Amino acid sequence: MGCCSGRSVLMFFCALQLITAVERQVFDFLGYQWAPILINFLHVIVVILGLFGTVQYKPRYVVLYIVWIVFWVTWNVFICCLYLDLGGLSKDSDYLSLGLSSHRSWWKDNGPGCESRNLPTTRWQHLESPARVSELGCVLEYQYIEVMHSFLQLFISALGFVFACYVVNIFSEEEDTYLYK
Numbered sequence: 001m002g003c004c005s006g007r008s009v010l011m012f013f014c015a016l017q018l019i020t021a022v023e024r025q026v027f028d029f030l031g032y033q034w035a036p037i038l039i040n041f042l043h044v045i046v047v048i049l050g051l052f053g054t055v056q057y058k059p060r061y062v063v064l065y066i067v068w069i070v071f072w073v074t075w076n077v078f079i080c081c082l083y084l085d086l087g088g089l090s091k092d093s094d095y096l097s098l099g100l101s102s103h104r105s106w107w108k109d110n111g112p113g114c115e116s117r118n119l120p121t122t123r124w125q126h127l128e129s130p131a132r133v134s135e136l137g138c139v140l141e142y143q144y145i146e147v148m149h150s151f152l153q154l155f156i157s158a159l160g161f162v163f164a165c166y167v168v169n170i171f172s173e174e175e176d177t178y179l180y181k
Contacts, residue, residue: 006163006166006167006170007054007055007167007170009163010050010054010062010160010163010164010166010167011051011054011055013156013159013160013163014047014048014050014051014054014065014160015051016156017043017047017153017156017157017160018044018047018048018051020149020152020153020156021040021043021044021047021153022044024036024040024149024153025037025040025041025044027105027106027149028040028096028106030106030110031105031106031108033096033105034096035095035096036079036096039075042068043068043072046064046065046068047065047068049061049064049065050062050064050065050068050160050164053065054164054167057171059167059168059171059172062164062167062168062171063168065160065164066161066164066165066168069157069160069161069164070161072153072157073154073157073158073161076150076151076153076154076157077150077154079146079147079149079150080147080150080151080154082095082096083105083143083144083146083147083150084143084147091105091143105142105143105145105146108142111138111139111140111141111142111145112138112139112140112145113138113139113140114138114139
């Protein structure tokens, strides 16, 4: 695999990350989740810089992209653990809204196949047994949609990381060959 094909594959993964990050950003805006909005915004900026570094043969920008991807993978693992209630984290916490609002994932109320089950006006099923009715009937629960988004980001980021390392290696080899000619 030559330099041009490695660069073009990295550019493809950067473009794919931009598309998926913007899609995720839209749903985070709809859910008023402020921490992911800020992180996604930074992610878009760094991916654009990584794309610029790949096109313009600027290895420092690609290295910045590599370092950011390590953080991005950590963030997405945190999101997966949060929505799966792993490691003492809870999907019902207000970490993602930074405690500024009581909003949760947009997917919680608008997931695929969600339909309200004629919720009683009192929100209690029976007055004798106070079992609270608070869920909608959904084909796929919202936390699994969020985990799938994060897993997709993890997969694309891992491939982008590998190709970014390859491109930096190619840039270093080309730079060395030019220095010794």
